[in-house]
Amino acid sequence: xxxxxxxxxxxxxxxxxxxxxxxxxxxxxxxxxxxxxxxxxxxxxxxxxxxxxxxxxxxxxxxxxxxxxxxxxxxxxxxxxxxxxxxxxxxxxxxxxxxxxxxx
Numbered sequence: 001x002x003x004x005x006x007x008x009x010x011x012x013x014x015x016x017x018x019x020x021x022x023x024x025x026x027x028x029x030x031x032x033x034x035x036x037x038x039x040x041x042x043x044x045x046x047x048x049x050x051x052x053x054x055x056x057x058x059x060x061x062x063x064x065x066x067x068x069x070x071x072x073x074x075x076x077x078x079x080x081x082x083x084x085x086x087x088x089x090x091x092x093x094x095x096x097x098x099x100x101x102x103x104x
Contacts, residue, residue, distance in 0.1 A: 001090060006075065008064050013077075015093060023097035028062040031079060033096060036086040057081070 005016040012024045034040065041051035060080025068076045070087055078084040 001094070002072065003075075003090065006067065008067075011062070013064070013093075015097075017094075023094065025093060025097045025100060027064060029096060029100055030077065030088065030093075031057070031062050031083075034083070034086040035088060035092060038085060 002018045003015045004018050005014075007014050008027070009024070011027050013027060013030060015023045015025075017023070038052045041049040043049050058081045061083070063080040065078045065080045067078065070076050074087045074089040075093075076084060076087055
């Protein structure tokens, strides 16, 4: 499923999908669950997860400066505090939206 429209509305990311459904996900939720290796960690070949030390969120951490499409499968969110390494796949956004609304 592909988004046909995506906008930041207040403190949420609003996504309209090709099936006509819509999801609204809090920007803070998206940032706190950023899927990049620095935030989520990355696994070695033995399954051990390595994470960077946790950092405090600074000014602008929960505000999107812009978003960029990545191929036909994801969006890169650029946060106002400069963080920009997370690729949010369409599937991932739908799962987070469902979990945050209790639909999962």
